[in-house]
Amino acid sequence: MASDAAAAPDNAPRAAQVFFDRRELDAILRVYGRMVAAGEWRDYAIGGGRDAAVFAIFRRASEAPAYRIEKRPELARKQGAFAVIGQGDVVMRRGHELAQVLKVFDSRRFRVID
Numbered sequence: 001m002a003s004d005a006a007a008a009p010d011n012a013p014r015a016a017q018v019f020f021d022r023r024e025l026d027a028i029l030r031v032y033g034r035m036v037a038a039g040e041w042r043d044y045a046i047g048g049g050r051d052a053a054v055f056a057i058f059r060r061a062s063e064a065p066a067y068r069i070e071k072r073p074e075l076a077r078k079q080g081a082f083a084v085i086g087q088g089d090v091v092m093r094r095g096h097e098l099a100q101v102l103k104v105f106d107s108r109r110f111r112v113i114d
Contacts, residue, residue, distance in 0.1 A: 018073060019048040020055065024098050028055050028069055031102050041066070067092075069102070 020028065035041040035057075043058040045065075052072045056065035068085045075081055080096040084104050093104040 017048050017050065018053045018071060020053050020071060027098055027102060031105050
């Protein structure tokens with residue numbers, strides 16, 4: 001009877017977690033701060049995993065995210081590692097450069113519709 005600890009040696013490589021680096025997080029937080037000051041957004045959440053890092057933006061804390069900014073390194077050579085995804089999983093913009101992807105928030109005036 002083998003235990004789980006014996007099945008995976010300590011020196012075995014582990015899957016790396018994906019996170020935003022400092023420069024990327026700074027760019028995201030600049031856009032977020034501007035939209036909070038405008039009264040459009042109220043809350044956020046950050047998560048990292050094996051496949052992607054996600055910055056979720058909420059209009060109200062009790063709702064589902066209005067937007068998600070994702071970093072998926074496996075798509076870096078194809079469609080681009082960065083994407084802004086709206087409600088209903090609609091990809092609003094995807095690209096190789098985060099600054100270009102975040103310009104989706106500059107191109108339109110976002111308003112909360114009740």
